[in-house]
Amino acid sequence: MSSHDTTGAERTSLPAYDQIDVSVLVVGAGAAGARTAIELAEHGVEDLLVLGKRNHGDAHTTWARGGINGALGTHDPEDSWAIHAADTLNEGHFLNDPGKVETVTEQMPERLRELDEWGMDFSRTDGGEIDQRFFGAQSFRRTAFAGDHTGESMLNALVDRAQELSVPYRENVMVTKLLSDGEQLYGAVGFDMDTGQFLLFNAGTVVLAAGGYAASYNRHTSRDDENNGDGPALAYYAGAELMDMEFVQFHPTGMAVDESDPEWEPWSGRLVTEAVRGEGGRLYNTAGERFMERYSPDQMELDARDVVARAIAKEIKEGRGTENGGVYLDLSHKDAAFIQERLPRMYERFQELGVDMAAEPVEVAPTAHYGMGGVAVDEHGETSVDGLFAIGETMAGVHGANRLGGNSLAETVAFGVVAGERIAERTDGPGSLPDSVVGGVAEPHLRDLSELAGCNGDHDVMDVFTAIQDVLWDHAGILRDEASMRAGLDALDDLRHKATDMSVGPVTSRSFEFAVDVGFMLTAAEAVLRGGLERTESRGAHYRTDNPETDPDWRQNIYFELADLGGMSTHTEPVGTSSQAVQDALDEGHELDYHQLE
Numbered sequence: 314m315s316s317h318d319t320t321g322a323e324r325t326s327l328p329a330y331d332q333i334d335v336s337v338l339v340v341g342a343g344a345a346g347a348r349t350a351i352e353l354a355e356h357g358v359e360d361l362l363v364l365g366k367r368n369h370g371d372a373h374t375t376w377a378r379g380g381i382n383g384a385l386g387t388h389d390p391e392d393s394w395a396i397h398a399a400d401t402l403n404e405g406h407f408l409n410d411p412g413k414v415e416t417v418t419e420q421m422p423e424r425l426r427e428l429d430e431w432g433m434d435f436s437r438t439d440g441g442e443i444d445q446r447f448f449g450a451q452s453f454r455r456t457a458f459a460g461d462h463t464g465e466s467m468l469n470a471l472v473d474r475a476q477e478l479s480v481p482y483r484e485n486v487m488v489t490k491l492l493s494d495g496e497q498l499y500g501a502v503g504f505d506m507d508t509g510q511f512l513l514f515n516a517g518t519v520v521l522a523a524g525g526y527a528a529s530y531n532r533h534t535s536r537d538d539e540n541n542g543d544g545p546a547l548a549y550y551a552g553a554e555l556m557d558m559e560f561v562q563f564h565p566t567g568m569a570v571d572e573s574d575p576e577w578e579p580w581s582g583r584l585v586t587e588a589v590r591g592e593g594g595r596l597y598n599t600a601g602e603r604f605m606e607r608y609s610p611d612q613m614e615l616d617a618r619d620v621v622a623r624a625i626a627k628e629i630k631e632g633r634g635t636e637n638g639g640v641y642l643d644l645s646h647k648d649a650a651f652i653q654e655r656l657p658r659m660y661e662r663f664q665e666l667g668v669d670m671a672a673e674p675v676e677v678a679p680t681a682h683y684g685m686g687g688v689a690v691d692e693h694g695e696t697s698v699d700g701l702f703a704i705g706e707t708m709a710g711v712h713g714a715n716r717l718g719g720n721s722l723a724e725t726v727a728f729g730v731v732a733g734e735r736i737a738e739r740t741d742g743p744g745s746l747p748d749s750v751v752g753g754v755a756e757p758h759l760r761d762l763s764e765l766a767g768c769n770g771d772h773d774v775m776d777v778f779t780a781i782q783d784v785l786w787d788h789a790g791i792l793r794d795e796a797s798m799r800a801g802l803d804a805l806d807d808l809r810h811k812a813t814d815m816s817v818g819p820v821t822s823r824s825f826e827f828a829v830d831v832g833f834m835l836t837a838a839e840a841v842l843r844g845g846l847e848r849t850e851s852r853g854a855h856y857r858t859d860n861p862e863t864d865p866d867w868r869q870n871i872y873f874e875l876a877d878l879g880g881m882s883t884h885t886e887p888v889g890t891s892s893q894a895v896q897d898a899l900d901e902g903h904e905l906d907y908h909q910l911e
């Protein structure tokens with residue numbers, strides 16, 4: 314690492330920064346970043362650095378609850394990777410990239426066994442095998458789990474493995490810009506959130522594993538300070554394309570609470586894991602009807618997330634919802650010991666709030682959960698910018714128009730391996746950061762950052778931040794139409810203007826971090842709205858009340874890129890075809906029969 318004191322006369326506003334040279338910079342320390350780093354280290358790449366915005370081992374991944382998919386066939390030996398792929402394509406309404414789906418589903422049995430070997434605390438059958446539970450819209454029990462703290466257990470195992478391999482980590486560093494000339498990647502700029510020191514990374518390869526954009530909605534399941542679109546926006550401004558951004562999954566069961574009660578208010582929108590329905594949870598409206606009988610008599614509560622979310626939204630809209638704007642999710646037909654064993658964290662959370670899940674239902678309503686879109690990548694996880702990879706929740710392609718629960722954790726480790734192998738084959742040192750990129754990209758950005766810190770503008774950062782979240786929830790929510798999305802884009806223009814005049818604290822303050830995030834969120838939100846407007850059909854999680862049918866001609870992905878004049882341009886491309894094995898599985902027509910659960 315070298316230091317640059319750049320307070321020369323003609324460059325007075327350029328702040329000092331430290332330069333760090335590495336071959337591979339992994340931006341993100343969740344499951345995707347950790348698994349990539351392990352693969353690199355196992356291939357002998359030592360000159361790498363993993364960094365995250367939070368402490369070591371503390372990433373959004375730890376919030377994942379219900380499970381991770383892989384066709385192990387513990388209970389259902391007839392399951393296979395091809396049927397897993399077929400279920401994924403069905404749930405994705407055939408907008409997924411079939412090659413990427415197969416990459417994930419083919420690998421997963423091996424990835425699960427490997428996690429087991431590395432110490433992941435899987436729940437087990439009486440015979441000691443990795444247990445598997447039902448999850449929505451899956452033909453067989455294929456969701457492996459660690460109680461209802463699957464993500465935490467998984468990340469612990471990955472971090473332990475990375476430490477065994479001496480993978481270097483750096484905590485509390487936020488990356489604010491990637492350095493590229495639009496074709497080649499050279500590194501990144503960021504800052505140390507504890508000390509405020511600006512950092513310039515000279516790296517020949519950057520892996521973006523920085524999560525997604527679902528927290529850009531005001532009612533969401535994510536941590537408030539994660540999933541604000543950092544990954545997609547960083548890639549977009551480096552010259553990579555985004556894809557499928559209009560597809561945002563609304564999880565059917567977020568907590569519906571009395572928001573005027575300070576004890577309950579922080580829990581609004583938080584996830585009630587799908588595993589509650591997977592373990593037999595039933596949905597009722599205030600008229601006492603088990604309303605999924607009307608919407609999906611075969612798959613009932615375990616139909617696809619978009620189907621269940623729209624059903625709940627309809628019940629609430631038509632006046633059969635609770636005072637807190639939800640419906641009831643009831644598991645009280647199971648005894649307390651069963652719930653405590655299978656869903657310990659959920660049981661505990663509600664018990665602390667004074668609700669006994671074994672005796673009474675909980676209130677739930679849809680909440681923004683996951684962005685299926687993200688950065689467009691090839692089969693190795695590489696973007697169109699040479700040396701820039703994007704994986705995990707940051708990448709697009711695996712989930713199509715709607716994500717199968719349990720598939721995102723699967724995607725993190727499967728693509729971590731694929732990208733890691735690819736990078737290891739060709740990495741050859743940090744590379745050289747051209748002066749033109751330092752002078753033309755890094756230094757102007759460092760000046761901008763320095764000016765942002767301590768800015769004394771008219772608008773509060775958090776007001777702008779939450780206003781963007783409101784725009785997405787109000788204008789690109791579960792039900793969308795053209796007029797509303799156009800109004801949403803106008804509202805974003807106004808917020809973009811306000812974002813240039815915010816009141817921001819020093820570099821180490823939370824307001825500085827959130828001010829940077831405002832920029833990322835504006836990009837993600839614009840892509841969601843533009844994609845939603847352009848896609849004149851309904852498919853999966855994207856439901857347009859003015860175009861309620863699925864249009865077969867729209868079996869195309871929408872791509873978003875930064876145009877020469879700085880605006881966002883879009884184009885479409887048709888989706889690829891599946892292998893024969895997966896086509897056969899599709900033709901066989903596997904489907905979950907919910908009633909076998911009862």
Ligand SMILES: Cc1cc2nc3c(=O)[nH]c(=O)nc-3n(C[C@H](O)[C@H](O)[C@H](O)COP(=O)(O)OP(=O)(O)OC[C@H]3O[C@@H](n4cnc5c(N)ncnc54)[C@H](O)[C@@H]3O)c2cc1C
Nearest residue numbers: 341342343345365366373374378379380488524705706722
């Ligand atoms: C409540 C909840 C429950 C879920 N349950 C499940 C489940 O049961 N099964 C399932 O398959 N999926 C589940 N998911 C989804 C799943 O958790 C995520 O998709 C997955 O963990 C994403 O992992 P990741 O490694 O891609 O990103 P993350 O775990 O989000 O990690 C992102 C990393 O990037 C870092 N980072 C972000 N921005 C920057 C920046 N600008 N600079 C530096 N670092 C940055 C972060 O600090 C973090 O280290 C759930 C999600 C939620 C919200």
